[in-house]
Structure formats: structure tokens, C-alpha cells
Amino acid sequence: MRMRGSVLPALGLAGIMVCAACGGGGSATAGGTRDGGGTVTLDWEMWAGSEDEKAQLDHLAGLVTQKYPTIKVNLRTAPFNDYFTKLQTEFAAGKQPCVVSMQSLRLGAYADLLEPLDGKADVQGFSPAALQVLKLGGKQLALPYDLASMLLYYNKDAFAKAGVPEPRSGWTITDFEQAAKKLSTGGKAGFGMSFADLHSLSLMLSYNGAQPVTPDVKLQFDSQPMVDALTWYAGLAAGKAALVPASSSDVGWGETQFLNGNAMMAVDGSWNIGSAVKDAKFKVGFAPLPAGPGGSKTYLAGSGFGVAKGCPYPDEAVKAVSVLTGADAQGYLAGQGRSFPSRTAQQATYEEFLVKQDPANAEPVRAAIASVKEGLAGGVPLFTTRNWDSVGKLMAQYLIQVYTGAQTPKDALATIQQQSVRGQ
Template identity: 30%
Template structure:
């Protein structure tokens, strides 16, 4: 289980979460590790620092690529610095500004973009992404949107994911239910989940993480968008989810959980994976990060999320590299390195080593992409599903507060503590207050 697959879409650091915390240290990057402020001018060259929270396969491959770059660019070198885990990335970077030892490049969750966009040392990449070799439009739209704050490009895509429907083939066969298809409706999904549920032996059709965290929120957001709604207005100034679309999505969740009792409510401890592996849960809405935790004896399939009126939109939580200015030579070296690191052939090499999804559409046209699919056949649908990402969560400093309100709203309905419309109204007031307090 790899670092990006444990926290790829953690849009608020409170979601420290997920499939185990990231390691407190990593010997895998020792060969090129350096202190955050360790960049500078060597004799006859420039050295920059990249901070990250990768462990395991990602750390190993990033180490390999950094060493490759340093061999090929003896006058423009990069040092890697492990920041203690990506959940600490924002805090460590902000502390670096105070101490004066901030990195040249920092791996950050997409949720950090709005906060760090205010830093005077941030490198504005808006004009720079038009340079030869960047091919900005080759990145998936959701990735480009995640790097943009108030019209300014503040980062380069580092990782992308999405939610798809993962299902246990054996449970479908045993229940005599036809397997999911990419044309399933919400009604098809609800009916199948009900048939796949057996209270007598503790089997559930679906699982939903109901701890009120962002893990609770982002599945709801996919349903909200499918139904034609949105979280906030286009200028991010007001709530927009208290709508017919918001009600439809929340009612579907209520009906499946409270009425049908076909949903296992996970408390945030990710026990749903153990239950999926033991044949007690038939379907998950999850991402590629969970595939490596599915045991080899489970025959599973992957397809698109069930849709609403033909809309099978999904959700993604891209992570980004953000660049900070120390000097003109170091800034240029950082741009050159990150352009190379995220170029199609180099990133596909990284993806083959780690199982991360391709960052660029052109990666799927390279011959080596077939090697990737042979090694990670379950990722094929996740890659194709990147075309079904039409929205990103708003890049605003108050997103954590907005997420908390939505998480509490969904949680209260799934626990049977509130009716959908009353929960929507209560959350609407919370979000309005949060937005007004930071207008």
C-alpha cells in the first residue's frame, strides 16, 4: 500500500486517515535527502530542494528519478526532503517560511492551494505553463482546475485519482444479480444493493464511510453533481447545495441506508476493506488506492459510478507541486525539474513503478502504457473515468469549514437523526456563516 494511494485525495489535513498513517521517516530517500533549506548554489551549479511525504514504492521511484536527473544535470541538482508525511505538508511548508528554510518545490494536497496562494514567495506559473515542453492542456482538466486559484496557476499536477464502482463478482453470482454496467442508474444501484444484502449473515450491498470527514463528503458531492447541482455558486460566495439536486442525492442515501438497510456505515476505521475481502460487502465507491489492499482470492470488477439521468460524473482530488522563489536560477531549475518529472514518458515510468494513475492523456498513447495495464489491470477503468471528472472542489481557504458542515449533514441523515431537507437547511446556514466570515 503506497503513500499516494493512502492519501491522494485528502483535501483537508484532518483526514490524516486512511489505510494507515504515512511513515514517520523514510530510509528509501536517504541517498538524495536534504534539509528544507538545503538548496543553493554549489560550485558551478544550482541545487534545489523538493519536499514530499512519499514512502514505499513512490519514495523509491522518486529517489531513482532524482538520481537520474542529477546524473544528467550536474550543474542543476535536486535534493529530496521527506516532510514526515503528506498530511504534514502544509504545516511544514508554512513553518519553513517563518524559519526562512522553505523548499523550492513542495508536494501539497490540492486543498492547500488556496492557503499557499497568498504566500509572497509563491511562483506564479500562469505564464510559465505556456512554455515549450510543458504542454499544459495535456494534463486532465480536473488537474488543471485544482492548480488554479482566482484565475492564477499556482502549481503543477502531481497526482490524480477518482471514485469508481468496485464490486465482488462472487457475491453478485451468488445472489443472482447481474453485474454492474457503465449505464447503471441510481435506481439500478439501489435495487442491486438491496438484493445483495442479507441481514441474517451480515452481508451488505454497499459501504459508506460515515465519520463526517471529507471521506463522507466526497461521495455525496459526486451524486450532487450528477443530479445537476453544485456545492457553491460559481463565484464561491454562497451555498448552492440546498437544491432539488442536493435533496435527490441525500434522499437516495437515506433510502438505501435507513429504509433498505443495505449499507454498511464505516466509522472511519476502513473496516469496509476487511469486510469486502471477507465477502460481507458487495460494492464500494472507492479509488485506485484501495486496489492493492484487495486480497488475491477476491475476484472483483471495476466500472463507472451509477448515474443520474445519464450523468455518471465522478470526483477527483488532485495533488500538486507548488514552487517557491529563492532566486532566479533556483526558480528556473525548479521549473525545469518539475517539467521533466511530470513529462509523459518520465511520469509513466513513475506510474508503472507505483500504480499511480497517468497524469497526462498522452501517457495512455505511449507503448509503455500497455505495460502499465498489464501490471495494474484494475486501473484501466480509473484511467478512463478521468474523463468523467467535470468539477473540482472549490479552491477556497474556508473549504475545511464547508466540508465539515456537509459531512455532518450526510452523517446525520445516514444515522437516521435528521430528514434530508432539514439537514440540508441546517448545513446551508453553517456554510453561509463560514463564507460570510471570510468574505
């Protein structure tokens, strides 16, 4: 699951809606075709960053035809950073695929363009959290293939050298603050800050339960809990316990500074467990996020596959999605180490893949997976508004000003709220 980069273009969503509505009667060419023998070919759009990833997706497409010989899948791919730009353009032109790959943080922008799958597909075997992150307005808009939570990544060597107890389940915000201060020495910082949504907002959520979006998906950046949480978060920099991103374009700042050995802790997603263990020049540890008064909390995210409105073969598309997210498909992807599976029975396969990749680091990997599962148990889906990518840009623009002391948390959040609401 890829969570960095990828900003939707400034195409008007209203324009997409108009075209989607025009195709709602069922275009004979948008997304699929049927040959004279009755075989249906469905277009499937998905992100892929390498030939290996495309080969994995081709394998999944083959599983669909293996189970349903009269259904073929035509895979169309784009790099992740281009995927949603391409998808939005295709919807606007009425050339959308039948099977749409979707990331939960972008679901709000596509909610009216996807067919609800409630009652059309079997959802047995999925983690409840995985289904929840792809549900909006009470409707299951996609079936999940992966699931992610946020973890505290930490430098075990640095903790040992400083004589600081390592993070563990039940570690508190106070423990985190004290460790960050003690580990900030010799030009290094205890914590690498971020303004990326999942990374910064998850730690604020754990701090006091602050949420930037209401349960009915309305922005509330200027709420008092958000002001309090951001004041605390920014205070880590003021207290010389954290590194501030160099610029608003450094979305992956905290994670990068952690891997470079400049920050001893960072918040990062479960999708980077394997790469962090492999790439770091020190021993990496993992723990749930530090607990505030309500316990340890994290936002959850995930990816999955849905069916576009206007697909001329919706029944076949639902069958294809069920196979693409089925037990065989997820077992295969887990065995390739692609992502933490949304199906509970296949999650052990993913853990074993990571262990086999680096047997010497089996202990931190198993600790990481245990932390992921703890996070899932108390996690909260981050439901987002239609203009969330614009919100993310505003967060980068104004939060860095708060971190550097150029603007107060209250003023910055009020500006984000005002500009975001106007942009909806």
C-alpha cells in the same frame, strides 16, 4: 496518490500569508542555495510512506541533475498524514521549499503561496483534466504528475450469487438502488456509505449534479440540489440498502467494509485499483459511477509540483518541476505502479504494470482503467476553499447524524454552510 487522513493543523492561514509576503522579495536561504561554482541546490518537499517510495523520488531528483547538471535537488520527505502540517509550518516560518508538492484538494489553502506557471513551462502532453485540477483562479499553480477519478467497486461473486446484473457503462441510479437493496441480505449490505469528500460528493454529483462549491469557489452546501442529493444518499441507509459508518472518525469506512466483504459495493478512487484486486478475498469488479439524469459523473483530483513564492531561484525551480513531471519521470513512476499518470502517453504503462502484477486478474484491471478514462472524460475538478479541511471535519460530524436519522439533511447542510463560512 493518497487521499485519506491528513488534516491541516489549526495554524492561521493569515499567518502564513504574512510570512510568505515577507519572503516574497527572494530570501537567499529559503528553499535553495548556490555554491561558488554556480550550481543551484533546490529543496523539494514531498510525502513518502516507505523507503521504496523515497527511492523512487530520489530517482526523479536524479533526472533533474541529469538534464540540468547545474541544478541539484535536495529531497525532504514526510509521511502523508504529516506532510501538510509540516509544509504549513515551514511556510509560516519562511523556511518553505522551492519545489512544493501539492494535492488538488488542498490547493485553495496554498493558492497565494505558489508562483503561477502559465507561460513558464511546457504543458504539452498532459491530460487536460490533470492540468485543470491544479489550476485555480485561471492560474496554473502546479504541474501534475498523477490524476484520479472515482469508481464504483463491486463484489462480482456477490452479484453472481444474487443473480443481479453487474454494473456497466450506462448503469443508472435506479439500477444501483435496486442492486443495493437486493444485495442487502444475511447481515451484509449492498453499499458502504462514506462522508469523505470525494467518495460521498461524487455519488451525489452523479445523482443530480449537486456541487458544494460554486465555479468561483464559494461554498453552497445549503443549496437545494445538495439537500436533494443528500436526502437521496441518506435514504440508502433508511432503506436498509447501505451500511452507515460506525463513527465520524471512520473516514475510510465504505472502502474497508467493501474489502472485508460486508458491503457489496463502494465508491473509491482509482488509486486503490491494484490493492483492491490484490487484497480482496473475492473477485473485484469496476464500473463508472451510476448515471443520473446528466449521465455518470465523478469528481477528479490529482497531485503535482509547484514553485513557492519567495524561492530565490525560480527559473531553476521551474526547470526542475518540468523534469519531475516530464515524460521520463512519469514513465518511470508508471512502471513502478505508483500512480495513474497525468501524461496520456504514459497511461498505458501504468495499466500494464497492474496487469503484470496479477495476470489472472487482467480483465478487471483493464475494465477499471476503461472506467477511469470514461470518468475523466466527463469528470469535474473538485475545487475547494482555503478551509476545506475544516469543512471535511464538519462533513464527518454532521453527515453521520443525517445517515442515522438524528438530523435532517437540510438542517445538517445549513449548519455545515454556516460554520464553514464563519471559518473562512
